[in-house]
Amino acid sequence: MTTTADDSAAEEAFEALLTGRPVPFEAAGLAAFTEAVRASATRPGRPNAALAELLATGLLTDQSEPSTRTAGTDGSPPARRGARVRNRRRFAMIFPALLAKIISAGAVAQADTGAGVVVVAVTGAGVVGVLPDPVQDTVASVVETVTPLDIEGGDEVAGDEVPGEDQTGTTDPGTVPTPVVETAPPAEPTEAEFSAETWALEGPDAYPSFGAWVSAGTHHDVAKALGVRFGELVSSRAREKGLDAEELAAAGVDLGELTGATPTAAPEAEQETTVATRETASGERGSGGNGNGNGNAVAGSNGNAGNGKAAAGNGAGSNGNGGKGNGRD
Amino acid sequence: MRAGLAFDDVLAAAQAGAAWAFETLYRGLAPTVIAYLRLHGAADPDDVASETFLGVFTGLPGFRGDEEALRSWVFTIAHRRLIDDWRRRSRRPRLADDAGDLTLLAGGDAEDDALVRVGTDDVHRLCAGLPDDQRAVLLLRVLADLTVEQIASVMGRSVGSVKALQRRGLRSLRERIEKSSEIVPGTRVPLAARPAMTGVR
Incomplete structure (x- = not known):
């Protein structure tokens, strides 16, 4: 027969168990049950395919497969062209994902990653043999010391036995180290201001219209910030959304102009190398000038509103600020 | 974390x-x-x-x-x-036929903490013998460390209802344990193996 007193005692014992306090012997069975329940919560479990992909990639999904709207029909393009389209789209997704991972990593991991990218870039250039002689010799010596590869410009004469795929393998994007989050806490991943990475990651869905997204990207010069071909990035997004040339034109987007106006990037096969080289070359290219004009004039006065004008710079950015006119009676 | x-x-x-x-x-x-x-x-x-x-x-x-x-x-x-x-x-979760083979292993003296061990199968049988709501309340308290108020939010019930479910669940659990347990003295479980008893999670 269970009484109210027994219920109260059991509840008190239960609360004591939950808070880690000792319990009377009469509650031994309840204590054993509680302990066994907690002990059962040790298996991490097996995530299903969807969750496993999410755990591996985060919310930055790789939409490398062409949509059904862009898939070839009777007049389908050759397979080679399809592969190029997929490569461009993969690049358009993977590059922002890589940037996001770097941004979300800690300072140490960022330094490691940056150093890794530079090493890959320099190594790749060294293998090709396009570095200046002193640098070429140094790179060749280092690479030959740590790898079985023979590189032109090293102490040894390059032999024919080195397979080409081994050389190209040194520029494999897979060798780019990923951020080691276990060794350093992550940096704050979000920014209050406009972010080119966010612009690329969120895409046109985060903007009122496709045209607004393109306009924001143009205004903030994300092509330079991301080191990508702006026109192709826009084109890729347009294909994903199934927008044709007419719809783009209606949205105020001239794809041909965007494609032609953006700086030429390196071939796709050297995308990772391009990432590093752009970092160093960006300082040599001039950015467009910015002009601001401010003018204030009190009524009845002879103040003149200022005008600002700036010409597009080539080699160095130029800024023009209009004079400020103030007048008083 | x-x-x-x-x-x-x-x-x-x-x-x-x-x-x-x-x-x-x-x-x-x-x-x-x-x-x-x-x-x-x-x-x-x-x-x-x-x-x-x-x-x-x-x-x-x-x-x-x-x-x-x-x-x-x-x-x-x-x-x-x-x-x-x-x-x-379209059916309730698996229910055990009975908990007749439930075995509790205990040892030590009454002044010490209760030294009892329940196997995994026993836990499943005990849980399966509880009504769904009572089982949910007890498991959310033990596993998730949720308060009665939080459980009320999780289950979409009032706090009083959750307290009543907990009381009935504990009563049912205790009765099943007392009815079917077989205390075997002499088996002492090390303190380090009993985090729930010591408050160490």
Whole structure:
């Protein structure tokens, strides 16, 4: 027969168990049950395919497969062209994902990653043999010391036995180290201001219209910030959304102009190398000038509103600020 | 939570979609969620847990709160997925025929903490013998460390209702244990193996 007193005692014992306090012997069975329940919560479990992909990639999904709207029909393009389209789209997704991972990593991991990218870039250039002689010799010596590869410009004469795929393998994007989050806490991943990475990651869905997204990207010069071909990035997004040339034109987007106006990037096969080289070359290219004009004039006065004008710079950015006119009676 | 990482940092990264933060949260919460689902008799606890965390991760950008609130929210989603699982299967979770072979191993003296051990199968039988709501309240308290108020929110019930369910669940549990237990003296469980008894989680 269970009484109210027994219920109260059991509840008190239960609360004591939950808070880690000792319990009377009469509650031994309840204590054993509680302990066994907690002990059962040790298996991490097996995530299903969807969750496993999410755990591996985060919310930055790789939409490398062409949509059904862009898939070839009777007049389908050759397979080679399809592969190029997929490569461009993969690049358009993977590059922002890589940037996001770097941004979300800690300072140490960022330094490691940056150093890794530079090493890959320099190594790749060294293998090709396009570095200046002193640098070429140094790179060749280092690479030959740590790898079985023979590189032109090293102490040894390059032999024919080195397979080409081994050389190209040194520029494999897979060798780019990923951020080691276990060794350093992550940096704050979000920014209050406009972010080119966010612009690329969120895409046109985060903007009122496709045209607004393109306009924001143009205004903030994300092509330079991301080191990508702006026109192709826009084109890729347009294909994903199934927008044709007419719809783009209606949205105020001239794809041909965007494609032609953006700086030429390196071939796709050297995308990772391009990432590093752009970092160093960006300082040599001039950015467009910015002009601001401010003018204030009190009524009845002879103040003149200022005008600002700036010409597009080539080699160095130029800024023009209009004079400020103030007048008083 | 992973050592060296503050919860706020992990949460912020997870809200931004970082995979490593998802994994950190999953590793921290999945064992208890899966145990909750398994002890409720879910057909495929891993799959229901996966659906739970997919819902959690995709809904994280709108979440606001601390670690305790996140745990409560995760179990809210898990509980709903569990009910969906029950509805899909159109039957109650597996129930044991009886708990007649339940064996409790005890030892030590009355002045010491109770030294009793219950096997995994016994826990499943005891849980299966409880009504769904009573089992949910007890498991949410033990596994998820939720308060009565938080459980009321998870289950969509009043606080008084949850307290009543807990009282009836404990009574039913105690009766089943007393009726079917066989105390075997002389088996002493080391303190280090009993985190629940010492408050160490």
